[in-house]
Amino acid sequence: MKMSKILVVDDEEKVCWAFEQFLKSEGHTALIASNAQDAIEMVTSESPELVIMDIKMPGSIDGLDAIIEMKKIDPNIYIIIMTAYGTMQTAIKAMQSGAYDYIVKPIDLDQIKIVIDKALIARKQSQELAMLRSEVMGKYQKDNLVGNNPKMQEIYKLIGTLTTNDLTVRIEGETGVGKELVAKAIHYNSPRKDKPFVAVNCAALTESLLESELFGHEKGSFTGAVIQKQGKFEVAQDGTILLDEIGDISPKLQTKLLRVLDKREFERVGSNRPLKMNARIIASTNKDLSLEVQSGNFRSDLYYRLRVMYIKIPPLRERKDDIPLLVRHFIEMANESLGKKIIGVDDDVMDVLLEYDWSGNVRELENAIKSAAVLCKGDLILPEHLPSSIKRIEHSSSVYHSLDSAIADVLMQKIQSGSTNPYDEIIDHVGSFIIKTTLDQYKQNQVKAASVLGISRTTLRKKMKE
CATH class of the missing domain: 1.10.10.60 (Homeodomain-like)
Known part of the structure; x- marks a missing residue:
């Protein structure tokens, strides 16, 4: 464990002395304060990585108030609260105020060593995650896209280029790879970022409903059209519209969309009055549109209109080196949404995640980590927390590994015996x-x-x- 600067705050001189000797023996630098006010000033002047503080102290500021003040100075500081009053309410208040952990006096040195090591590891991993995210996002800060793989780096460069123009973009990739995230990254880093981003799932609606959804309709244009309705092209005016799963739209709507791309105008259903369209169009699909053109399912002229700029997102199985980074990212998200303090995954879990094929791609990994986080009661995700579908892969893999080892042993024995x-x-x-x-x-x-x-x-x- 790397030497750290640790601040101990307690009004009992003997407690401070004992902590000072213990921390020095562990290779840490010990800072001592006898009241909360001095401790707050030392957080400012000394920037300790960790604070161990009694909850009850003399003066106008107690430990709970001090946590809040320290967090204002350094939001990333880790604080362990000590108390001789081990009530549920005390523990709840300490954690709600921002404490990392809470221990009851008298202090057991073996216990406090474990708590200190965990806190310092959690702080280090939090810093590493922030640093990795900063490096990966680069100067374009691409929303929640995560990945260091060379293929992803090329995509980041393309996104950066596309934020400086209004070209039509086609994004292809399997379900769950993050096509909408790429579209959002282009939009929110472009001059259109303050205008609407509108996503339409073209595969989720029938032809007539999708036509009304995209172009809007006039009152009385069909049964049930009791009021005039704006379509998504109007709603997205001056912003960006994402046509998700565009490979599933009907020939009729392909023709209408072609006109939108050519003329930058459209009519509501039931109207002949053209409306100008100034939204940027991004289309995404999990199909190979070139094959759809060959089979006659997709218009070739529309295909070429959508081919101005093309992004192909690789499946997760082709960039497994990004899995550790993605796991950290999803754990942080789970911690925030579930109120957890998970610091990582067990080594066996990481082996399973790296071996699994991930047919559902990044979305499947995200769901697996969130599901495991719900079941996790400690600070590490263990194999038993993984979804059953992934654990079956783990079991099968381990069985075959054992079989391979046994066959290898028998084979060597046969060879050595002269078979x-x-x-x-x-x-x-x-x-x-x-x-x-x-x-x-x-x-x-x-x-x-x-x-x-x-x-x-x-x-x-x-x-x-x-």
């Missing part, structure tokens, strides 16, 4: 073992065993005789 055909010997043994175990499991029912193994009954009988 001339170790491959057939091992394959025959494993095959016989699988068949015997399956037959035993199903009480020698050959039909059931063959079905479970995915082989014919004839093949099973043949293998039984070998």
Whole structure:
């Protein structure tokens, strides 16, 4: 553990002396204050990483008030409260005021060492996360996009370029990769950032509803149109409109959208009066639009209008080196939304997360971490906190790892003993073992065993005789 500057605040001289000796023995620098007012001044002048403070002290300021004042000076300071009055209300008030932890006197040195180490680790990880986020976001500060992978770095550069113009953008990527985040990053870092950002899910509505949603309608233009309604193109005026899942829109709406792109104007449903459209258009899809054009599902002229600028977001399985960074980011989000103080994940958990395929991409990882955070009662997410679908992958992986190790050991023994055909010997043994175990499991029912193994009954009988 790196040497840290720790401030101890207590009006009992013996307590301060004991802490000073203990902290020095642990390699830390000890600062001592006998009242809250002096402690607040020392936070300003000495900038300690951690404060250990009694809740009851002489003077007009007690420990709870001091926490609030210290947090004003340094929002990132970590504070541990000590008290001889271990009531629930005292603990609640201390944590509500911003304390990291709370311990009851008399102090057990083994206990306080654990609490101090945890606090310093949490502070260090919080600083590292802030630093990593700053580096990743770079000068463009791209909303909640997180990733250091070279493919993501190229996307950041593209976003930076696109914030300086109003070109139409097409974003492609699998479900859950963060297409809307990229669109928002372009909008909120552009001169249009103070104007509306409007997202429309084109796959969620029928053709008629989507037409009304995009272009609006006049009163009486169809059954149920009892009032005039603005469409999303009007609502997004001077801002940005995201047409999400554009690959799913009908041929009719493709034609109308083509006119919007060409003429920068449109009509409400039930009206012939053209309205000017000044919103920037960003389109996103989880389909390969070039293949959709070849199959006749998407207009080629619309495809080329949307091809001015193109961003392809990689799936998470192609940038697994970003998973630790994403995990930290999602833990911080979970801590904030759930009121938790989780500092990270167990090493075994990280191994599982790195091995998992993430068909749902970043969104699936985010949901997995949030679900695990809900179940986590300590400061580390453990394997048992992971969703069952991911734990099944973990179990399967560990079983195959054990099997691989066992086969490797047997193979080396065969080779060292001078076997001339170790491959057939091992394959025959494993095959016989699988068949015997399956037959035993199903009480020698050959039909059931063959079905479970995915082989014919004839093949099973043949293998039984070998």
